[in-house]
Amino acid sequence: MNSPLFFTTTLFFSLLLSLPPSFSDLATDRAALLALRSAVGGRSLLWNISERTPCAWPGVNCSSNPPQVVELRLPGMGLYGQIPPNTVGNLTHLHTLSLRFNVLSGPLPSDLSSLSSLRNLYLQDNAFSGPIPEFLSSLTNLVRLNLAHNNFSGSIPPSLNNLTRLATLYLENNHLTGSIPDLNSSSLVQLNVSDNQLAGTIPSRFSGMPASSFLGNALCGGPLLSCNGTGKGKGKKLSGGAIAGIVIGSLIGLFLIVLILLFLCRKRRDHEVGSKDEAAMKKGDIEIPHEKSVESGVVDSLSSALPAVTVRKEKGEGNGGGVGGKNLVVFGNMARTFDLEDLLRASAEVLGKGTFGTAYKAVLEMGVVVAVKRLKDVSVPEKEFREKIEVVGKMDHENLVPLRAYYYSKDEKLLVFDYMPMGSLSALLHGNRGAGRTPLNWETRSGIALGAAHGIAYLHAQGSTVSHGNVKSSNILLTKSYEARVSDFGLAQLVGPSSTPNRVAGYRAPEVTDPRKVSQKADVYSFGVLLLELLTGKAPTHALLNEEGVDLPRWVQSVVREEWTAEVFDLELLRYQNVEEEMVQLLQLAIDCADQYPDKRPSMAEVASRIEELCRSSLQQEQDSSIDIVNATQEQRD
Incomplete structure (x- = not known):
């Protein structure tokens, strides 16, 4: 027992135990993080392991006194594999854990139950499987729990009722079965269980929530259709008085509609004719009418x-x-x-x-x-x-x-x-995503991208110091034929810094420190984000992306990972199978434009040229397809 190895080991643990508790905790946290780094694959976590403290590592945040790891945020890092025990579960002072937008799989490790201080758990958009673990109900400080877009199965544990502070519970797009338990937490204000395999009646306390939170299941009640159904002869017949009331109400409604239409027609006619009184006013003596609210x-x-x-x-x-x-x-x-x-x-x-x-x-x-x-x-x-x-x-x-x-x-x-009568590209993409929306096809989107690229390339051609300064989808306006017109160019240099925040809605290049001094390469970055917006249908300010800080380029890279997948594209584009190659090429161009390093970004002239080639290729494919259809039809006739 007096061997040198035994003496050295004993001395090490004696020194560790003699350290103040805070330093001992931080050493344990550091070891847990390094174990996690070794266990999962994917993009290398750029941590300087020579540093004694992990608090300076990207994605790791610590409390000040005592120093302990309280936040671990690694969204969209391309991590894959299973989380083993004695890694995350050893970060016992953790308040926030975000591993969303990765490819992590398998069941959740049981030692996550030791994270008694955990308030925010973001695990959405991975491949976790198995039942939702019962031990989550022991994390009584949880405020936000997001397990959406995984492969969880089984029922929703009724024991989640123990989470009395829970305000957000997102479970959509899994394989959950059974019914929705009557979660009676008074703090629960956000719930989404859509696109699972749930059945039965929605608890009455959720009747005020949006119907979209429950779609894609065999549920009824609450904001959805009544579980009793309609028709089948079960309802009582309407009385004569009720029928008369309906008829009278309908007539009154029709009368009001006619009045409104007459009023609108009159107003339009008056607007076209103009005011003769105003035409007779003296020049220089314009009367200003009473001031109104001009907010909208x-x-x-x-x-x-x-x-x-x-x-x-x-x-x-x-x-x-x-x-x-x-x-x-x-x-x-x-x-x-x-x-x-x-x-x-x-x-x-x-x-x-x-x-x-x-x-x-x-x-x-x-x-x-x-x-x-x-x-x-x-x-x-x-x-x-x-x-x-x-x-x-x-x-x-x-x-x-x-x-x-x-x-x-x-x-x-x-x-x-x-x-510009058709408004902005931003409104066209995000203004109406409901049932009445007209899908925005590939030809329109690529044409808008090409026109915007030509406009910005023209600005850059006026001189090496000339830039737009505020490239974003709301500054791409559209004609009646959906041709792109770039607006607001040159205005960033006129206004104070308070009007142009350092990161305007996710478009600002990372190297920009003064929003009034935006380089041409920074314009290219912003245009890359705009292209990603065109392809994904997601704005840089999309709630899912910005729930805790991942930007659109990083999200796209995390979804694309090592091979191109259809996940990243807007669903409206997936119907155009014949231009899939062009869509992928435009996606790659967008990623090149949004590179973190300015020198690696292409010029706008090159961007416009590459988009023009894509559009020409798409047009040629369309023409070839038309010729094939004509030839096939002719062959059938012959």
Whole structure:
């Protein structure tokens, strides 16, 4: 027993036991993390194991006093295999565990029951299997539990009632059977069990939840159809009075609908004819009607939304004057169309609020429709503002939204653009995902991608320092034929940093520190995110992606992993099997654009060229398919 090995081992454990408890805990946490790193495959966890403390490792967060691992977040890391015992289960002070968007499989290790402090458990989008373990009900501090999109089977444990603090329970897209237990936790506000194999009656306390939380099962009651069914002669016959009431109510409803239609027709006719009283007003003496809320909807006129904008009759007054001394500076032949008075008299509708201010749709008396952007937080002096806007006004490309005019005063800065009737790409992709939605096909999406790429490539061709600065789907506007027009270019340099947060909705490149100074390579990154949005149908701000911080490029890479799969594509695209190769190529281009390292990203000219080749290839395939169909039909006739 006096061997050197025994002496060394005894000394090591004596020193470990002599350490303060916090250091001992941190050493145990470090050993557990390294064991996890060795046990699971996939993307290498970039941890500097030479560091004594794991608190600086990516995905690992520690408390300060005492130092203990309290968060482990490894979403979308391509991890696969099973989680063995004595790894995660040894992180006994853990508050949050996120292993979502990986390929981890097998049952959950039983020693997770030792995580008594756990509040958030995110395991969705893996391949975990087996029954939902009973030991989860012993984690009484759980607030959020997400096991969605796995292979769990068996019933939902009624013992989950023990989780009295549970607010979110997501179990959708598994293989669960049986009924929904009557989970009576008063704190449970989010529940989703859709797309399983559940049956029976939905507990009454869930009747106020959305029906989508229960679809894809054999359930009834609550927000779904009544379990008693309808018809089959079981219901009582309606009384004569009830029938009369229904008839009278229907007639009244029909009468109201007719009145509303008449009112709308009258309003449209009045709008087309215009107001003769307004036409008779004296120039320079425009009456501003009573001010209304301009947050949304229609306002009486643009002047009511912009009370600080005034028409100056003295020629040249107002720092530059513009055409006719009206302080509206116009570009091209727009001077012969309208002036500032015409613009202020136009009926206006709020289109929405963006990064740089509020946009209005303005319909002038002569029928011209324009979009007016009211800039906020302009931080540059007047001279610099006018110089930069002059540059923007000279940009001329078929895939850019042209700037037609601008107005500058101390209190208001307005930009006048062509109005794009089909709205933005963002609205087209995410505005209506319900039953009445028209699917957005591959031809339309690839055409929009090509047009946007050409527009941004044109901007970059104007000089090495010229960039867009705010590429995102809400700044890609569409014509009636769904052709892309890039808007808001050059505006990022005019406004203060408060208007352009460091990471605008997931599009901002990681190297950008000053949102007013965005390089062309940073534009390419943003365009890559936009392409991923086109292909996946998911916005960078999608709730599932941002539940705790994974961005869209990282999510795509985690889903794609080592081979291309259909999982990543929008379901609306999966019906177009003949262009699958082009879809994969565009996906690869998007990933190249969204590379973390700027030097590895292609130029926008190269991006536009590659998309053009894809579109040409798709068109050729479509033509070849049409020829094959014609030939086959001819052969049948012969």
